Amino acid sequence: MMNTSVNIAGIEFKNPVMSASGTFGSGVEYEEFFDLDLLGAVVTKGVSNIPWEGNPTPRIAETYGGMLNAIGLQNPGIDVFIKRDIPFLKRFNTNIIVNVCGKSVDDYIDVVERLSDEDVSMLEINVSCPNVKEGAIAFGQDPKALYNITSEIKKHAKQPVIMKLSPNVTDIALMAKTAEDAGADAVSLINTITGMKIDIERRSFVLANKTGGLSGPAIKPVAVRMVYQCAKAVKIPIIGMGGISNAEDAIEFLMAGATAVAVGAMNFVNPTAMPETICGIEEFMEKHGIDDINEIIGCVD
Amino acid sequence: MKKKVTATVISQKEISPGIYDLWLKTELAAYAHCGQFVGVYTGNDSRLLPRPISICEISDDWSAMRLVYRIAGKGTADISHLKEGDSVKILGVLGNGYEFIKIFGEDLSGAKDVVLMGGGIGIPPMLQTSKELSAHGIQHTVICGYRNADLFLNQDLAKYGTLHIATEDGSWGVKGNVLDVVAQKGIKTGVILACGPMPMLRAIKKYAESSKITAYISLEERMACGVGACLGCVCKTANKDEHSNVNNARICTDGPVFKSSEVMI
16 A cells, blocks of 8 residues: 655645645635545635735736746735635645735734634745735745744744745755744745746836746756755755646655645646646656655655 | 647638637537637647637537637747647636626526627637627627728628628728727617727727716736636726625636726726
């Protein structure tokens, strides 16, 4: 009997594949394509204490082997999320990880406290969105700010806390270590890489926000390298993501040291990318006589 | 029903400079109706996102759909190279389309003086709309605005409704835009169903407000997922949108067709 389950901060995942926040809503839109029970977890789109409008359009630009987005964390706010999205997800036999965003430490704590009585498995703290002016990435680019927000959130959170890290830093291993020292139960990486696209005919930016976050297959080698560096630096589990399209990509992240992986932009390209990735991992394990997925985590050295 | 499927190319030809007419054999045709769209994949791994293209026509046996689109960039150029017998991946059926019961009422009794307006590459969805209106026995007028005398789909459109043409340069029909046709020909407008460039849709929204009539307009925006998850293709709404809890609706799923009074364009 093959084991595909992994454990992060005491939470059991039937398999290591989950959605990357912001690419899957709360799963409603993908229920038409496959059974969400198949997933290790659904990681929901970032939610703040009050509704956020997000950025002006265009919010999307395709780039070579990837895409830029500048949604700006549009979300309905925690009240609607608790009333509508959590009950929807409770219908499925999968872990719920709620991604939390805010403009100030108090905003984050507000959401974290509102979630304390909710039956969700984990919280993922978004300190790495490059598309909002206040908060978010500001907490993820300065080790002191990251330490502070992580330790504050840990004081209030009832569920295990994952800090989602930004690749837009000089030393991501330092950021992972900082999160660990501040009490984070896990880290997830990478969020998108800040990028830009210019329309040369119009001599203007393609995105209304000028800059956006780059995701998709184009960023995968950067993400694999960063996961590897963080795995060397910390003992807490890592959820790896960045351009995962299929099982081969997912296995690369596991071998680099990720305990679980998330599929992001490729959900937009292939709505069944996640179930296909899960099947592909099982096939790989069978082909290579791997009894337990945990055997390959961080196996590259 | 939404699904990513492999369709087979029945035929493709250029029907006007830069405008392509693609017939696809696909199971999705059976689930489609006027005003909806599909996402067409480029087949090129460097250009990953599906291209949103409106459904121009559905075959009478519901086994095939026709897409008429303009080459707008490298992705649509990839699609224009498809030849008979080729396979192409498509995602669909997407969007709400022109929902007659919602627009005209349960018994379609509100379908009086229906005018379809298509501008440029907004003309194609008007063909299936016109076809479905005639299938319901609803008489209607179709007004198409082109840049110049390089017309397309005009012969098909003349089959189902009373067709009027406007060209920007005056080389065919009325010189000007679709609303100039209404003024010059004294066309009675009860309900307008429109698709076209943003300036045209803004003018129709304004016209509908001042004439106190109803207009349904089909919007366009850069999209990623096409299914309502990414929140990339939003438009501002007059009232708070139920899904987003802010004044933003998703063009791909709440639209692309909106009542003109409900969107701030």
